[in-house]
Amino acid sequence: MPIDYYLNIAASGLLxxxxxxxxxxxxxxxxxxxxxxxxxxxxxxxxxxxGAVLLAGFLGLDPLLSAPIVAAVLFxxxxxxxxxxxxxxxxxxxxMQFILLLGIASILVNGMLMLFGPDARNVSVPYSFDTVExxxxxxxxxxxxxGAAAIVVAAALFAFxxxxxxxxxxxxxxxNPLGARVVGLNIDGxxxxxxxxxxxxxGVAGALMSLLVDAxxxxxxxxxxxxxxxxxxxxxxxxxxALLGGMLIGVSEALAGFLLMPSLKSLFSYGxxxxxxxxxxxxxxxxxx
Amino acid sequence: MTGRGIVLLVLAGLLLAVAPLVGDRYVVSVLTxxxxxxxxxxxxxVMMGFxxxxxxxxxxxxxxxxxxSAALFVHYGIGPWAGMLLAMLVSVAVGTFIGFLGxxxxxxxxxxxxxxxxxxEVARIGFDHxxxxxxxxxxxxxxxxxxxxxxxxxxxxxxxxxVILALVLGALALSRVLLHSRLGYQWLAVRxxxxxxxxxxxxxxxxxxxxxxxxxALTALGGVFQAxxxxxxxxxxxxxxGRSIEIIxxxxxxxxxxxxxxxxxxxxxxxxxxxxxxxxEAGGLDLPGxxxxxxxxxxxxxxxxRPEGVWPWLARRLRLVRQPGEEA
Numbered sequence: 001m002p003i004d005y006y007l008n009i010a011a012s013g014l015l016x017x018x019x020x021x022x023x024x025x026x027x028x029x030x031x032x033x034x035x036x037x038x039x040x041x042x043x044x045x046x047x048x049x050x051g052a053v054l055l056a057g058f059l060g061l062d063p064l065l066s067a068p069i070v071a072a073v074l075f076x077x078x079x080x081x082x083x084x085x086x087x088x089x090x091x092x093x094x095x096m097q098f099i100l101l102l103g104i105a106s107i108l109v110n111g112m113l114m115l116f117g118p119d120a121r122n123v124s125v126p127y128s129f130d131t132v133e134x135x136x137x138x139x140x141x142x143x144x145x146x147g148a149a150a151i152v153v154a155a156a157l158f159a160f161x162x163x164x165x166x167x168x169x170x171x172x173x174x175x176n177p178l179g180a181r182v183v184g185l186n187i188d189g190x191x192x193x194x195x196x197x198x199x200x201x202x203g204v205a206g207a208l209m210s211l212l213v214d215a216x217x218x219x220x221x222x223x224x225x226x227x228x229x230x231x232x233x234x235x236x237x238x239x240x241x242a243l244l245g246g247m248l249i250g251v252s253e254a255l256a257g258f259l260l261m262p263s264l265k266s267l268f269s270y271g272x273x274x275x276x277x278x279x280x281x282x283x284x285x286x287x288x289x
Numbered sequence: 290m291t292g293r294g295i296v297l298l299v300l301a302g303l304l305l306a307v308a309p310l311v312g313d314r315y316v317v318s319v320l321t322x323x324x325x326x327x328x329x330x331x332x333x334x335v336m337m338g339f340x341x342x343x344x345x346x347x348x349x350x351x352x353x354x355x356x357x358s359a360a361l362f363v364h365y366g367i368g369p370w371a372g373m374l375l376a377m378l379v380s381v382a383v384g385t386f387i388g389f390l391g392x393x394x395x396x397x398x399x400x401x402x403x404x405x406x407x408x409x410e411v412a413r414i415g416f417d418h419x420x421x422x423x424x425x426x427x428x429x430x431x432x433x434x435x436x437x438x439x440x441x442x443x444x445x446x447x448x449x450x451x452v453i454l455a456l457v458l459g460a461l462a463l464s465r466v467l468l469h470s471r472l473g474y475q476w477l478a479v480r481x482x483x484x485x486x487x488x489x490x491x492x493x494x495x496x497x498x499x500x501x502x503x504x505x506a507l508t509a510l511g512g513v514f515q516a517x518x519x520x521x522x523x524x525x526x527x528x529x530x531g532r533s534i535e536i537i538x539x540x541x542x543x544x545x546x547x548x549x550x551x552x553x554x555x556x557x558x559x560x561x562x563x564x565x566x567x568x569x570e571a572g573g574l575d576l577p578g579x580x581x582x583x584x585x586x587x588x589x590x591x592x593x594x595r596p597e598g599v600w601p602w603l604a605r606r607l608r609l610v611r612q613p614g615e616e617a
Contacts, residue, residue: 099537110579
């Protein structure tokens with residue numbers, strides 16, 4: 001078997017991994033700032049997938065074009081969720097936060113199950129079956145576009161946190177909430193904004209994922225766990241770590257699915273998660289707290 | 290507990306004891322489900338409620354108990370009363386292994402909860418590929434109609450009802466004894482403030498390991514019951530994350546860390562969930578996920594409005610316990 005074969009699989013895993021990484025980025029942003037672990041993350045991602053499916057079905061929109069709409073809707077939902085419920089839990093014990101978000105996750109996933117049914121829904125675009133030849137590799141056009149879009153969104157997010165005043169304010173909040181309050185920042189407002197951004201980011205990841213995978217409510221808990229795995233491998237709260245973790249998981253899943261059995265591919269991810277939790281709980285790029 | 294509380298508790302116990310004599314099959318089956326969730330809720334409560342360890346992967350111990358006892362029965366003809374010993378042993382071995390890794394490597398908070406989820410997921414995927422145990426196609430226990438063989442836990446729904454009732458009462462008694470023992474006080478100290486507990490000489494590692502051992506052993510029994518009651522096991526269901534969430538519900542709704550809480554929580558949630566499904570189906574609608582949606586709403590409502598659970602509040606309102614805050 002030629003090396004090209006493996007290269008091809010690794011490359012398409014890498015592209016899928018970029019979308020995973022984008023989803024995990026949303027989780028990392030929320031945790032890094034609000035210090036709340038979003039157990040409803042995969043549910044939000046699948047909501048994004050259904051958003052793209054619906055927009056493609058009714059308006060014939062390409063998920064790449066509907067992604068901003070999905071992002072806007074999820075931003076509002078995330079903002080309201082933080083303002084309405086989660087904000088009261090920021091100071092509460094950790095397990096209360098988890099339980100709250102597990103409840104929200106259960107409402108979201110079963111709500112989607114009731115609305116859309118258990119059957120898989122797909123999006124078809126004109127370039128669904130196109131392939132692009134790059135050197136020795138033959139890659140799916142959808143995967144290339146989804147991966148590229150994920151990079152663009154991630155870059156925009158980095159730029160926002162690095163250069164904009166609001167982004168800097170949010171980072172100040174994350175570094176030292178008390179200090180941020182002292183210098184006059186509106187913490188609650190910034191938390192709501194952050195949760196909205198996190199939800200929007202995972203919504204975009206969902207819209208992009210709808211190009212690669214058929215939307216099903218049952219995917220939601222899997223994506224929640226996948227985002228956790230990625231974020232923990234990369235380091236909770238580290239943004240480049242989330243992207244790196246996503247790519248690692250994408251490649252390893254693709255190779256494990258090919259070399260072993262496809263149904264065993266997530267076993268590998270959980271194995272990696274357990275090892276990282278035990279040996280380097282702060283993640284690859286995280287700082288020790 | 291006040292006199293009134295004890296009278297109410299005894300009354301409730303008597304009602305449950307005669308329920309199969311007055312209720313029909315449907316009532317008995319719903320009550321069996323209620324009691325099953327009350328039981329596993331109590332088992333989970335030992336870890337989270339008493340010692341502050343949030344396990345979100347308790348389906349793992351249910352599944353191990355179920356699969357070990359079912360495999361012994363199907364492949365070797367060993368009945369559940371003997372099989373449950375090995376089931377508990379395996380479950381405790383796995384539980385303490387996870388605990389050992391977690392506590393020795395200092396895995397805390399959300400990381401510990403994720404560790405428990407990760408092991409449950411590994412088991413789910415792993416059991417899907419064990420052909421000896423039926424794989425993803427499921428493991429089935431032989432069912433013969435009309436057989437009454439309590440020694441192999443084969444028989445009428447009434448038999449199962451009394452078995453699970455006995456388990457619930459047994460777990461209640463055990464929880465009470467443990468909570469008022471030296472070990473129980475150590476657990477509470479560790480839950481409230483691990484550092485302070487360690488400072489006064491509590492062996493954190495030992496206290497936590499015993500909590501995991503007791504909880505996983507009790508939960509495994511719930512699995513044995515499940516295997517012989519439903520007669521089929523699918524890794525996709527038994528080890529699922531959703532199942533783990535269902536296990537934590539009764540204690541959260543009833544009151545984490547209380548003795549009566551998990552039982553009360555199961556009696557509130559399950560009949561409401563079943564009733565809702567029943568009503569919707571009677572209306573000619575089939576909405577999969579409705580029950581789980583309702584459980585989600587219940588979870589959010591409870592943690593937002595009554596985070597300490599229903600039992601502490603109810604006990605205060607009805608003056609069932611002597612002092613607010615005292616363990617019931």
